[in-house]
Amino acid sequence: MKLYVARSPRIAARMLGEEMLVMSGQGSTLFTLNPTATILWKAADGTTPLAEIVERRICSEFEVKSEEAQRDAESLAQDLAKHGILLISEQPISEQPIAKTGAPVQEQQQP
Amino acid sequence: MPGLATQVERYSVVIAIGGVPVRVNTTDSDFLEILQNRYAGFVSDEGRAEYDFDVELTVPPFCDPDADLSVTYRSGRWLLQRGDFHAEWEPVTRRGSIHQTANPYSIDAVLRIVHTLVLARQGGFLLHSASAIRNGKAFLFAGVSGAGKTTISRLAPADATLLTDEISYVRKQPEQDAGYIAYGTPFTGELAKLGENASAPVAALYLLAQGPENRIEPVAAADAGRELLANMLFFAEDQEMVHCAFQAACDFVHRVPVHRLTFVPDARVWELIG
Structure with a gap:
C-alpha cells in the first residue's frame, strides 16, 4: 500500500533561520518542526509516495536503515496529520485551495 | 398638527490611531465627551475618516467585560462580541455599529480589534x-x-518620546523593503499615560527580561518569531487572518533586528538603546 502526503492548505509555514515554523489557522496553534519533519513537510507534494520521499530525502540525509526510516516516517506523518499539518492518503492528493475569509470553512476530506 | 418625526442630534468624533482615522457617531453628547477625553491627542480635526462606526448606547446590566471575546467573520461582516459589547463591521462598506453602555472601555476593545484586522491585511x-x-x-x-x-x-x-507603555502600533510601509513604522497609541498600561501621537521607523525590537545587569544579546530568528507571535494582539477566529498575522510576524523578524534586553531597573539601560 502506497501512502501519499500533502501539506495542508490550512497551514501557514515559514523557515526562520534553521527552523521551520508552521501555524494552524484553526486555534492559532504554532508548531516548530524538527529536521525530519521539515524534510517531510517540504517534500509533501501530494504526488510523490511517502516511501520515495523517505528513500530519496531522509535515508540520504540521516544514517538510518530504510525499513526503520519508513516506519518512523509513517508514524511522524500520522502525527503531523493528527495536528492538521499534513494530509495523508492512499491515493495522490490534488491541491486544495485555502478558504477565503468569510467563506464557510469546510472540513478537509481525505481523497 | 404635531410632527411625525423627531430630529435626533448626531455627534461625531474622528479618532486617528496609527494614522487610520475612525469616525465614531453617537446621539449622546455625554458619551461624545467621554470619547474626546479618552482619546485626547488622537482626536482628528479633519473630517475625513476611513471607517465609520455608529454607537448605540444600551442601559446596564449589559456589562460583563470578563466574558469570553468572540471575533468571527460571517456573510461579509465581522461580528465582535464580549459581555459588555456587541459590534458588527463590514469591511467592504467600511461601516459598523457598536452596542454598549456609556463607558470608554468597551469601545476601546472594539477599536483595538478593528485595528488588528485592518493591520493584519x-x-x-x-x-x-x-x-x-x-x-x-x-x-x-x-x-x-x-x-x-x-x-x-x-x-x-x-x-525620548514615549509612544506607549503597553500596546505598540506597527505598520508595514507599502513600498517594497521600506520597513516598518511605529505609531503612538492611547492604549496604556500601569503608567496610565497616553502615548504621544507620533511615529518613526522601527529600528529594533527588544525582548525584555529583568536581571542582575544590563545586557543585550542576539536572538535567533525562530525564537524571535515565536516570541513576537506570543506578544501579538490577535483576536479573529479566522484561518486567513491567522495566516496573515503569522506571515506578518515572520516578515518583521526577517527585516527588523531583534535582541534580548536584560536590564536592572536603572536609567543607564537606555545607554544601550539605539
Whole structure:
C-alpha cells in the first residue's frame, strides 16, 4: 500500500533561520518542526509516495536503515496529520485551495 | 398638527490611531465627551475618516467585560462580541455599529480589534510592548506582564518620546523593503499615560527580561518569531487572518533586528538603546 502526503492548505509555514515554523489557522496553534519533519513537510507534494520521499530525502540525509526510516516516517506523518499539518492518503492528493475569509470553512476530506 | 418625526442630534468624533482615522457617531453628547477625553491627542480635526462606526448606547446590566471575546467573520461582516459589547463591521462598506453602555472601555476593545484586522491585511500588528522614539528611530520593548514594559518606559530619558507603555502600533510601509513604522497609541498600561501621537521607523525590537545587569544579546530568528507571535494582539477566529498575522510576524523578524534586553531597573539601560 502506497501512502501519499500533502501539506495542508490550512497551514501557514515559514523557515526562520534553521527552523521551520508552521501555524494552524484553526486555534492559532504554532508548531516548530524538527529536521525530519521539515524534510517531510517540504517534500509533501501530494504526488510523490511517502516511501520515495523517505528513500530519496531522509535515508540520504540521516544514517538510518530504510525499513526503520519508513516506519518512523509513517508514524511522524500520522502525527503531523493528527495536528492538521499534513494530509495523508492512499491515493495522490490534488491541491486544495485555502478558504477565503468569510467563506464557510469546510472540513478537509481525505481523497 | 404635531410632527411625525423627531430630529435626533448626531455627534461625531474622528479618532486617528496609527494614522487610520475612525469616525465614531453617537446621539449622546455625554458619551461624545467621554470619547474626546479618552482619546485626547488622537482626536482628528479633519473630517475625513476611513471607517465609520455608529454607537448605540444600551442601559446596564449589559456589562460583563470578563466574558469570553468572540471575533468571527460571517456573510461579509465581522461580528465582535464580549459581555459588555456587541459590534458588527463590514469591511467592504467600511461601516459598523457598536452596542454598549456609556463607558470608554468597551469601545476601546472594539477599536483595538478593528485595528488588528485592518493591520493584519497590511502586514502590520498591535504588539504587547512599550515603544519610544529616540534620535528619529522607534524602539519596541516587548514582554508579558511584569517583564518590564512600564519600568523601561518610566526610565526613558527626557529626549525620548514615549509612544506607549503597553500596546505598540506597527505598520508595514507599502513600498517594497521600506520597513516598518511605529505609531503612538492611547492604549496604556500601569503608567496610565497616553502615548504621544507620533511615529518613526522601527529600528529594533527588544525582548525584555529583568536581571542582575544590563545586557543585550542576539536572538535567533525562530525564537524571535515565536516570541513576537506570543506578544501579538490577535483576536479573529479566522484561518486567513491567522495566516496573515503569522506571515506578518515572520516578515518583521526577517527585516527588523531583534535582541534580548536584560536590564536592572536603572536609567543607564537606555545607554544601550539605539
